[in-house]
Amino acid sequence: MNSALTFTGHVRTIAKKAAWKLSCIRRVSHLLDSQGISTLYAAQVRPLMEYAPLTWLSCPPSYLSLLDKIQHRAQRLIRLKAPPDQPSPTMQPLQQRRDVAGLCVIFKTHKQGAPHLTALRQPWAQPHGHTTRAATSRVHQLVVPFARTETFLRSFLPRYTRMWNHLVMQTQLHYTTSLHTFKSAANAWIKQP
Template identity: 75%
Template sequence: MDYAPLTWSSCPPSYLSLLEKVQARAQRLIRLKVLPDQLLCPLQPLQQRRGVAGLCVVYTTHKQHVPYLAALRQPRARPHGHTTRAAASRDHQLIVPFARTETSLRSFLPRYTIMLNRMVQQTQLHSTSSLQTFKSAVNAWIKQP
């Protein structure tokens, strides 16, 4: 459920709420099985896990140039012709594919391209060298309000 962002990202919110109910039930079952003296780690929300997995796919596509993900590769945004505050991060941003409807905006490429562009503007995570470092840093970035 949580490692298939390509599949689940374009689902309507009503379908995603059904998945959240399944996770809530699983958490209740886990809490029932835990002994009173054991400490239970909270499970991450599925939306956060989908976000991290989707950004990792985009990172893998653009940084590691994996051939089987070549169809997901988006072109880089053109650099500004003049100097602005956003010019430095613009070199690492991607062009967001056109989406006419809300359903199209929820699909994988627009959603995670927008997320990656926002992440590039706010942080320097895109310059990390390993996928594991990127994944850990994105996990912390998504948790921030």
């Protein structure tokens, strides 16, 4: 965290390290096929870009896009090495992975009652006094914290509380008891246009 209480410098450093690791993979890419490059990227570069993604959310999108550019370079490298008759493997966008991770934290906090995440617990929304179409899902929604600044609006609690409320209104995933089932279904829900 820098003197302005942001993670922008840290994310820039992470992007440089990830770009350096990807350039190392590119230097040995003549020895590897597309699957080998994909495996090395997933083992060496992507964990560096994903070890604390929920903390970095308050960074400006331009800094997070540095990480996305590195993933696009890796996809290009994998596509170049893929045989022409075989489709190249697609990677999940990093923002989608961050969103699924954030929703899983909210699920663990509010539905599974993880004790180590109690600081992230938000109060449940009050039910409406009258019957509406959204009244049945209202009891499963959370109170979104008020945000005065755009930086706080992008941070974990406001962003994923709003996303949780949208998920509750559009799906029945909040009734799921298994984290694995929730994660798979949330991934599919986020992919939808």
